[in-house]
Amino acid sequence: MFSRNIVLTVLGLLVAVSLIAAPVSAAPPVKGNNQIDFENLPPKETLFSALFGAGDIPTLDPSLAEDTTSIQMGLELFVGLTRLNEETAEVEPGMATEWKISDDGLVYTFTLRKGIPWVRFDRSTGEVVVVEDEQGNPRYVTAHDFVYGVKRTLDPKTGSNYAYVNWIIKNAQAVNGGSELGDQDPLYGKVDEIGVRAVDDYTIEYTLAQPAAFFPGIASMWINWAQPRWLIEEKGEKWIEAENIQSYGPYALGDWTHDVSATLVANPHWPGTEAVPKPSIKYIHFTMLDESPSFANYEAGLADVSGVPLTEMDRVKADPVLSKELSIAPELCSYYYGFNVTKPPFDDVNVRKAFSWAVNRQAIVENVTKGGQEPARWFSRPGLTAAPDPAKDDFGPPVAGDPAKAKEFLAASKYGSADKLPEITLMVNQVEAHVKIAEAIQQMWQEALGVKVNLVTQEWKVYLDTLDSDPPQVWRLGWCYDYPDADNFARGVFRSDSGNNHTRWKNAKFDQLVDQAAIETDLDKRRALYVEAEKILVEEDAAIIPIYWYTRVQVTKPYVTRTYSIGGHEHYEKWKINK
Amino acid sequence: MGVVSQAAAAPRVKELTRPPTSLWADAWRRLLRNKAAVLGLVIIVLILLVAIFADDSVVAVFTGRDPQPLLAPRHFAKQSLENNNAIPYWLTHVFPTLKPVGVEGGYAKINDTYILGADYNGRDLLSRIIYGTRVSIAVAIVGPLVSLVVGVSVGIVAGYAGGRTDNLIMRFVDIMYGFPDLLFIILLMALFRSTTSAAEAGTLRAVLTGVDNAMGGMFFIFVGIGVTAWMSMSRLTRGQILSLKQKEFIEAARAVGARDGRIIWRHIVPNILGPIVVAQTLNIPQYISTEAFLSFIGLGVQRPTPSWGSMIADGASAIRTYPNQAIFPALALAAVMFAFNFLGDGLRDALDPRLKGTD
Numbered sequence: 008m009f010s011r012n013i014v015l016t017v018l019g020l021l022v023a024v025s026l027i028a029a030p031v032s033a034a035p036p037v038k039g040n041n042q043i044d045f046e047n048l049p050p051k052e053t054l055f056s057a058l059f060g061a062g063d064i065p066t067l068d069p070s071l072a073e074d075t076t077s078i079q080m081g082l083e084l085f086v087g088l089t090r091l092n093e094e095t096a097e098v099e100p101g102m103a104t105e106w107k108i109s110d111d112g113l114v115y116t117f118t119l120r121k122g123i124p125w126v127r128f129d130r131s132t133g134e135v136v137v138v139e140d141e142q143g144n145p146r147y148v149t150a151h152d153f154v155y156g157v158k159r160t161l162d163p164k165t166g167s168n169y170a171y172v173n174w175i176i177k178n179a180q181a182v183n184g185g186s187e188l189g190d191q192d193p194l195y196g197k198v199d200e201i202g203v204r205a206v207d208d209y210t211i212e213y214t215l216a217q218p219a220a221f222f223p224g225i226a227s228m229w230i231n232w233a234q235p236r237w238l239i240e241e242k243g244e245k246w247i248e249a250e251n252i253q254s255y256g257p258y259a260l261g262d263w264t265h266d267v268s269a270t271l272v273a274n275p276h277w278p279g280t281e282a283v284p285k286p287s288i289k290y291i292h293f294t295m296l297d298e299s300p301s302f303a304n305y306e307a308g309l310a311d312v313s314g315v316p317l318t319e320m321d322r323v324k325a326d327p328v329l330s331k332e333l334s335i336a337p338e339l340c341s342y343y344y345g346f347n348v349t350k351p352p353f354d355d356v357n358v359r360k361a362f363s364w365a366v367n368r369q370a371i372v373e374n375v376t377k378g379g380q381e382p383a384r385w386f387s388r389p390g391l392t393a394a395p396d397p398a399k400d401d402f403g404p405p406v407a408g409d410p411a412k413a414k415e416f417l418a419a420s421k422y423g424s425a426d427k428l429p430e431i432t433l434m435v436n437q438v439e440a441h442v443k444i445a446e447a448i449q450q451m452w453q454e455a456l457g458v459k460v461n462l463v464t465q466e467w468k469v470y471l472d473t474l475d476s477d478p479p480q481v482w483r484l485g486w487c488y489d490y491p492d493a494d495n496f497a498r499g500v501f502r503s504d505s506g507n508n509h510t511r512w513k514n515a516k517f518d519q520l521v522d523q524a525a526i527e528t529d530l531d532k533r534r535a536l537y538v539e540a541e542k543i544l545v546e547e548d549a550a551i552i553p554i555y556w557y558t559r560v561q562v563t564k565p566y567v568t569r570t571y572s573i574g575g576h577e578h579y580e581k582w583k584i585n586k
Numbered sequence: 587m588g589v590v591s592q593a594a595a596a597p598r599v600k601e602l603t604r605p606p607t608s609l610w611a612d613a614w615r616r617l618l619r620n621k622a623a624v625l626g627l628v629i630i631v632l633i634l635l636v637a638i639f640a641d642d643s644v645v646a647v648f649t650g651r652d653p654q655p656l657l658a659p660r661h662f663a664k665q666s667l668e669n670n671n672a673i674p675y676w677l678t679h680v681f682p683t684l685k686p687v688g689v690e691g692g693y694a695k696i697n698d699t700y701i702l703g704a705d706y707n708g709r710d711l712l713s714r715i716i717y718g719t720r721v722s723i724a725v726a727i728v729g730p731l732v733s734l735v736v737g738v739s740v741g742i743v744a745g746y747a748g749g750r751t752d753n754l755i756m757r758f759v760d761i762m763y764g765f766p767d768l769l770f771i772i773l774l775m776a777l778f779r780s781t782t783s784a785a786e787a788g789t790l791r792a793v794l795t796g797v798d799n800a801m802g803g804m805f806f807i808f809v810g811i812g813v814t815a816w817m818s819m820s821r822l823t824r825g826q827i828l829s830l831k832q833k834e835f836i837e838a839a840r841a842v843g844a845r846d847g848r849i850i851w852r853h854i855v856p857n858i859l860g861p862i863v864v865a866q867t868l869n870i871p872q873y874i875s876t877e878a879f880l881s882f883i884g885l886g887v888q889r890p891t892p893s894w895g896s897m898i899a900d901g902a903s904a905i906r907t908y909p910n911q912a913i914f915p916a917l918a919l920a921a922v923m924f925a926f927n928f929l930g931d932g933l934r935d936a937l938d939p940r941l942k943g944t945d
Contacts, residue, residue, distance in 0.1 A: 299902075299903040299904075303906075306906075316903055316904075317706065318671070318706055318903050318907055318908065319904065319906070319907050321671060321693040321694070321907060322693050322906070322907040325685075325687075325691050325693035326693075327690075367667075370667045370668070371667070373667070373668075374667035374668055374670045374708070375706070430796065430799060437884065439903055442889070443706055443707065445889075446707055446889050446890055447665060447667060447707050449890060450663055450664075450665045450890060453663065461799055461888060462888060462890075464884065
């Protein structure tokens with residue numbers, strides 16, 4: 008999913024200020040005996056997380072989530088049939104106790120855990136309570152809820168950008184409108200034709216269109232979580248608001264003050280499993296602030312965990328206390344710039360190559376990001392199953408760039424020289440770090456090619472909408488793994504029909520290679536196929552500029568015992584506070 | 587007694603006589619006597635020179651080559667990533683927390699070629715501050731220019747015509763006063779800036795965006811300031827004219843058959859110029875701070891063009907690690923704001939007719 012570190016937006020800031028101001032001018036809410044004051048949570052029972060960044064959570068709807076912030080929240084509210092271990096990326100049992108695979112590799116049967124109730128946070132009592140049905144009986148999570156979730160994601164009316172991941176399920180592509188016939192397909196919109204069914208209340212059967220070894224990973228994803236049909240049908244798109252939402256995971260949503268903060272409250276009805284234990288910390292409070300104020304809060308003792316702004320890296324590394332609280336480790340995410348290949352001048356492959364070769368990735372990770380990131384030459388993050396390996400594979404734009412070659416590419420393009428290029432706009436989401444990187448690259452292009460590029464920023468939520476509707480000429484994104492396989496990167500993002508492919512770049516050969524790699528079982532052969540595919544992506548067609556492979560750079564207070572995720576979101580139910 | 591009074595009277599008459607001076611010469615003399623105002627004037631002239639000669643674009647325009655840095659040690663966008671956040675050694679004496687590498691807990695890279703230090707991308711702070719004067723000075727010139735041309739003419743028309751015209755114009759001004767100017771500028775930026783990718787060639791939006799890009803992002807700041815700055819000027823002008831046009835010398839001019847245009851230009855405008863100049867000078871800091879504010883929140887000039895506002899914003903995020911990155915541009919901004927305020931204050935005293943002839 009798209010990764011953002013920290014987002015600051017002017018409009019967001021203004022809204023935030025007005026929201027902070029609003030409760031002051033209005034009559035203060037009367038706090039009953041049991042009501043929780045979310046602005047003054049007890050420090051011993053609360054983890055104050057400053058890992059979110061400014062700007063609102065885009066959505067809590069599992070069918071619509073596509074970014075790290077939304078999914079982070081979702082991961083605590085819901086649990087998939089399987090769950091990926093955040094430290095090893097291994098598939099572990101989630102809501103399913105076990106699963107069986109048919110001999111032909113096409114039918115997956117999951118057995119569901121029993122007695123896990125749907126819950127909601129009751130504002131009047133300040134407690135997480137079990138949801139009851141019309142007869143007053145507790146509602147337990149059943150196979151039907153999971154099937155409903157899958158069908159809702161794939162229903163073209165839902166408009167999920169992530170639905171394509173589920174096209175691996177039988178008939179799903181046609182139902183979702185992804186077949187060649189589009190909405191003329193006879194199966195279009197007929198969600199009951201999708202190859203998923205509830206055998207009984209606690210057994211779910213998936214039938215796939217083709218064998219896929221990574222399907223248990225897909226079963227862990229938000230697009231396949233159980234969803235409360237009764238609630239969604241009653242409340243429509245408002246079902247995700249704090250006063251409505253029902254969930255069943257280790258935490259429940261206590262409060263969501265848009266653009267300001269969100270608080271999770273431990274769900275006492277979650278029984279705790281080996282992979283998803285009962286939470287130890289009662290409240291998790293997220294503030295939506297940019298990296299610098301977040302880190303300032305951390306230093307002032309107002310936050311327990313925070314990212315580190317680029318400008319503070321030098322001091323944090325040298326500081327005797329902060330340097331011990333700092334953790335840097337690889338994260339399975341890639342940072343890249345994409346081109347909109349339908350917009351001039353980037354409809355010319357030589358211009359794209361010129362821009363890619365002019366970027367000195369080494370200088371960026373050493374002098375701008377400083378968090379031990381690795382300069383990237385292609386998209387699939389090494390460390391993923393079957394991803395190209397920098398120790399063995401040598402292709403893609405050079406790590407330190409090659410300005411001379413870049414000039415040659417530009418001269419070979421139909422424009423010939425920099426002054427004949429049309430106006431170029433680079434867009435990034437409004438985050439200090441992204442803007443700084445963008446400025447450095449803007450200047451690299453200026454120096455290597457003599458091109459003046461305009462830099463524009465947008466708030467995260469708005470930015471994602473822009474990328475969906477009308478991607479600018481050059482834009483920035485990160486991608487974190489959903490399941491730890493190169494398939495999730497190469498095919499998941501850049502196949503021509505992927506909802507996450509904002510380049511508008513299509514290459515039949517690339518599609519064919521990644522499709523072949525998806526069903527290939529031999530690891531070496533798969534890797535070779537991805538190498539070939541990536542060569543097309545970053546070298547021959549240069550549809551993107553790979554920049555670096557992420558590391559996680561965080562500071563944590565010493566009294567917090569935690570796990571360190573490699574994938575962009577944390578599993579807070581495993582954390583503890585020792586105060 | 588008679589003798590004494592005669593003897594004293596003669597020199598007194600002589601004392602009271604002095605060469606005839608105009609209002610402006612008189613004001614100038616009084617201005618020069620005001621030390622703060624002179625200091626302000628000197629700073630402004632200096633900044634103006636710095637802005638003009640930051641690079642040799644004065645020459646480069648004629649020869650057609652790219653301008654080279656002149657007063658600034660480097661070009662504002664020249665980055666040297668390996669020197670990111672470098673500081674000169676003398677700063678470690680000024681900021682005790684800014685410890686150089688090698689000292690316990692020290693982290694700052696020392697590079698004395700950056701007189702005030704370098705920013706996060708290794709760009710020279712001093713050069714960026716010097717180039718940054720251009721934005722501030724441009725705003726300090728364009729703001730008053732717009733409000734003079736638009737505000738004063740609207741005020742003159744309203745005040746001189748009077749009656750229904752006056753009423754209509756001033757009600758329009760009242761409405762415009764209710765316009766939330768900052769919000770307007772922000773919306774303007776949001777519309778034109780963040781959706782540039784969607785602007786189709788040939789549309790008005792594409793043209794305006796093109797102009798804005800060519801000006802490094804200053805165009806919309808000018809528009810924003812221009813749209814909102816003229817109103818107070820038109821009120822001031824109108825008020826002045828209402829009181830002037832009843833005066834005898836205007837009636838006399840009218841009696842001898844002077845036309846309206848002549849009355850306005852020869853009799854009215856010279857008499858209202860004083861208050862207008864004072865008001866404008868005192869407004870300039872406001873224009874400058876508006877620009878700095880917009881750049882601070884990221885809606886001002888476009889990166890990498892430096893503006894003190896955006897430099898302060900960038901520096902603020904590093905203030906505990908590299909305080910120099912925020913403090914120096916802030917000092918520059920403060921100096922210019924003070925200079926204009928002092929000068930405006932001095933001008934007001936100098937141009938006050940009631941103080942005429944006093945020492």
